[in-house]
Amino acid sequence: MDTADCARLIRNGDRRALARAITLVESARPDHRAQALALLGALREPRREALRIGLSGTPGVGKSTFIETFGLMLTGQGLKVAVLAVDPSSARSGGSILGDKTRMERLSRDPRAFIRPSPSQSQLGGVARRTREAVALCEAAGFDVVLIETVGVGQSETVVAELSDLFLLLLAPAGGDELQGVKRGIMEMADLILVNKADGDLKPAALRTVADYAGALQLLRRRPQDPPGFPKALPVSALADDGLDAAWEAMQTLVAWRKEHGHWDRTRAAQARHWFEEEVRQGLLAALSREPQKGLMASLGDRVAEGALTPEVAAAEMLRLLGR
Ligand code: GDP
Numbered sequence: 001m002d003t004a005d006c007a008r009l010i011r012n013g014d015r016r017a018l019a020r021a022i023t024l025v026e027s028a029r030p031d032h033r034a035q036a037l038a039l040l041g042a043l044r045e046p047r048r049e050a051l052r053i054g055l056s057g058t059p060g061v062g063k064s065t066f067i068e069t070f071g072l073m074l075t076g077q078g079l080k081v082a083v084l085a086v087d088p089s090s091a092r093s094g095g096s097i098l099g100d101k102t103r104m105e106r107l108s109r110d111p112r113a114f115i116r117p118s119p120s121q122s123q124l125g126g127v128a129r130r131t132r133e134a135v136a137l138c139e140a141a142g143f144d145v146v147l148i149e150t151v152g153v154g155q156s157e158t159v160v161a162e163l164s165d166l167f168l169l170l171l172a173p174a175g176g177d178e179l180q181g182v183k184r185g186i187m188e189m190a191d192l193i194l195v196n197k198a199d200g201d202l203k204p205a206a207l208r209t210v211a212d213y214a215g216a217l218q219l220l221r222r223r224p225q226d227p228p229g230f231p232k233a234l235p236v237s238a239l240a241d242d243g244l245d246a247a248w249e250a251m252q253t254l255v256a257w258r259k260e261h262g263h264w265d266r267t268r269a270a271q272a273r274h275w276f277e278e279e280v281r282q283g284l285l286a287a288l289s290r291e292p293q294k295g296l297m298a299s300l301g302d303r304v305a306e307g308a309l310t311p312e313v314a315a316a317e318m319l320r321l322l323g324r
Contacts, residue, residue: 003035007042010141013080015114018141022116025133040133043140050082050139050146051255054164056157056186061172062196063149066238068104073244074145075112082138083107083115086131086150086160114143128159129282132275135163161189162271165264166251169193173205174212187213188220191231191254194247198235210235225263230254287322296321 009017025036057063071081083104107113116134131148138146148163150156161167169190187193193213198206213233220231232250236243258264287293300314309317 003038003042006039007140010039010043010137013142018114018137019116021137022134025137026130036133040136043137048139048142050135050143051166051251052135052146052148052164053251054148054150054157054160054167055170056150056160056168057170057196058172059151061170062238063151063170064103066170066194066196066236066244067147067149068107069238069241070244070248071104071107071113071147072110073241073248075107075110079112079144080142081107081110081113082141082143082146083113084131084134084138084146084148085117086127086148086156086163114138114141127156128163128275128278131159132163157186157189162274165258165267166191166254168247171195171209171213173197173202174209187216191226192247192250193217193231193233194236194243195233196236196238199237199240199242203235206235225258225267227254227257284322293322 006017006021010021021036021039024032024039027033027036055063055067067083071083074081104115108115135146135148148160150160157167167189169186169192171193173195193210195206195209195213198210210233217231217233223231230250234243234247234250236247238244255264258267288297296318300309300318303309304311304314
C-alpha cells in the first residue's frame with residue numbers, strides 16, 4: 001500500500017492500518033525506516049493532539065488494573081484511548097504487555113480503545129524512538145488520550161516523561177513509615193502521585209501514604225509549570241473504581257492551567273528539541289559502529305593501547321575525522 005493510502009486510513013481511525021504502521025516504525029530495516037519517515041511526514045498536517053499521559057510504577061502496584069479501569073472510564077465518556085508500553089523487555093517477565101491474557105481484557109475489547117503490546121527489542125534509545133513515533137501515529141489516528149506505561153526501572157521513566165504531557169506515578173500503600181525508596185528524581189518528574197489499593201484493609205495505610213507523599217511533595221521546589229497545589233498525591237482504588245474521577249479532574253485542571261499559561265506549548269516545543277538532539281546523538285553512536293568509523297576507532301584504539309597516542313589526542317583525531 002502506498003503512503004498516501006496508509007495515511008488516509010490512519011486518519012480515518014482504521015485500527016489495522018494503525019497497527020501495521022506501528023509495526024513499520026518498530027522495524028530497523030532501512031527500507032522500512034524510509035517508509036516510516038514518509039508516512040510520519042504525510043501525517044503531520046493537519047495536526048492532531050492527544051493528551052499523552054505517562055504512567056510509571058513497579059510491577060504489582062496495579063498499573064494494568066488502573067489502565068483498564070481508568071481507560072474504561074474515559075471511553076465511557078466517549079473518549080478514544082490508546083495504550084502503549086515502554087519497557088526494555090527484560091524488565092517484564094513474559095515480555096509483552098499482553099503476554100498475560102488477563103491484562104486489560106475488557107479495555108482491549110472496547111471499540112474506543114487501542115492497546116499495543118510492548119516491542120520486543122530492549123535497547124532504550126530504540127524503544128524511545130519507536131514509542132515516540134507510535135504516539136505520533138495514535139495522535140494522527142484521532143485518539144484523545146494516549147497512555148504510555150512503563151515499569152518503574154532504570155531510565156525508562158525519563159523517556160516516558162519526555163514523551164508525556166502528564167506523568168503519573170502509581171504507588172502502593174507503604175507498610176511502615178518509610179517513603180518506599182522512591183528516588184527523588186522520579187518524584188520530581190511526577191505531576192500526580194496516585195496511591196493505589198486504597199480499599200478494604202489497605203485503605204488506612206493508603207491514606208497515610210498519601211499524607212506522607214503530600215508532605216514530601218511540598219518540600220520540593222515549586223515548578224513553573226504547576227498551579228498552586230501541584231504536584232499532588234491522591235488515593236485511588238483501581239480495583240474498586242474509586243478516586244479515578246478525582247484523579248482525572250486533577251489532570252484536567254493541570255492541563256487547562258498549563259494551556260492557559262503557555263506551558264503546554266513550551267513543554268511540547270522543548271520535548272521536540274530534546275528528541276531532535278537525542279536522534280542526532282543516537283545517529284552519531286550508530287555511525288561509530290559502522291565502517292569506516294568502526295575501523296578507525298579500532299585502529300586509533302590500538303595505537304592508544306600501544307602507547308603511541310594518548311587517549312585525548314586519539315579522541316580529538318577521531319572527532320576531527322567524524323566532523324569531515
Ligand atoms: P501491574 O503489575 O502494576 O500491572 O499490576 P496489576 O494491575 O497486574 O495488579 C497486581 C495485583 O494487584 C493484582 O492482583 C490486582 O488485582 C491487584 N490490584 C490492582 N489494583 C488494586 C486495587 O486498587 N486494590 C486492590 N486491593 N488490589 C489491586
